[in-house]
Amino acid sequence: MAQGGKFQEVTEEFRTVVAGRSNIIDAVVPPLAFLLLNALLGFTVASWGSLAIAAALAVLRLIRGQTLGYALGGLATTAFAILAARLSNQAEGYFLPNLISGGLTTVVCLISVMVGRPLVALTSHLARDWPLGWYWHPQVRPAYSEVTLAWAIFFALRLVLQWLLFREAQAAVLGVLSVVMGWPATIVLLVLSYLYGTWRLKNLAGPSVEEFKKDAAAPWEGQQRGF
Numbered sequence: 001m002a003q004g005g006k007f008q009e010v011t012e013e014f015r016t017v018v019a020g021r022s023n024i025i026d027a028v029v030p031p032l033a034f035l036l037l038n039a040l041l042g043f044t045v046a047s048w049g050s051l052a053i054a055a056a057l058a059v060l061r062l063i064r065g066q067t068l069g070y071a072l073g074g075l076a077t078t079a080f081a082i083l084a085a086r087l088s089n090q091a092e093g094y095f096l097p098n099l100i101s102g103g104l105t106t107v108v109c110l111i112s113v114m115v116g117r118p119l120v121a122l123t124s125h126l127a128r129d130w131p132l133g134w135y136w137h138p139q140v141r142p143a144y145s146e147v148t149l150a151w152a153i154f155f156a157l158r159l160v161l162q163w164l165l166f167r168e169a170q171a172a173v174l175g176v177l178s179v180v181m182g183w184p185a186t187i188v189l190l191v192l193s194y195l196y197g198t199w200r201l202k203n204l205a206g207p208s209v210e211e212f213k214k215d216a217a218a219p220w221e222g223q224q225r226g227f
Contacts, residue, residue, distance in 0.1 A: 031081075
């Protein structure tokens with residue numbers, strides 16, 4: 001496939017998977033506001049300011065008739081982050097929930113591969129509604145296990161960097177790192193996962209989703225698009 005065609009394929013697949021999941025603003029704006037307000041006006045103003053912005057986003061979505069799930073999740077996450085910061089009595093505590101979730105995600109990724117049920121396969125199943133049994137096929141599952149291990153490495157490296165900055169009380173740098181290695185880095189990770197995953201599926205020469213549904217015999221054409 002030509003380079004332009006591959007780019008179009010990745011773009012279309014990305015839209016298919018994340019369509020309607022406009023939670024980037026809800027996840028990014030409150031911590032950015034906290035970071036800026038903390039630098040300019042101090043911890044107390046930053047706490048109330050970021051919480052007010054998270055609440056405003058929820059109200060805005062309510063007025064527009066949009067899905068409240070992500071906005072309410074962002075509000076709850078912001079409130080928990082502020083509580084953690086106040087209990088730790090330091091601005092870095094605001095980012096403590098990110099460290100906890102990053103650690104849990106790393107562990108879940110590793111355990112899922114160990115038990116033969118890679119996390120990336122489960123997330124793909126939820127997003128695409130492909131038969132779960134297809135993901136466990138011996139000529140399909142290795143692709144998802146390898147990508148899940150890559151996810152584990154990514155989250156582990158991010159966790160280590162965040163922990164070092166947290167320990168050194170570098171709130172400003174920690175905030176910037178949390179934002180940059182949040183959605184922007186996650187989008188890059190998803191694109192690379194798709195490119196490697198589709199390439200790996202072709203090399204494994206397993207059945208496509210449709211061939212699996214029809215219980216077709218080998219040799220298979222294989223999955224040509226989607227991961």
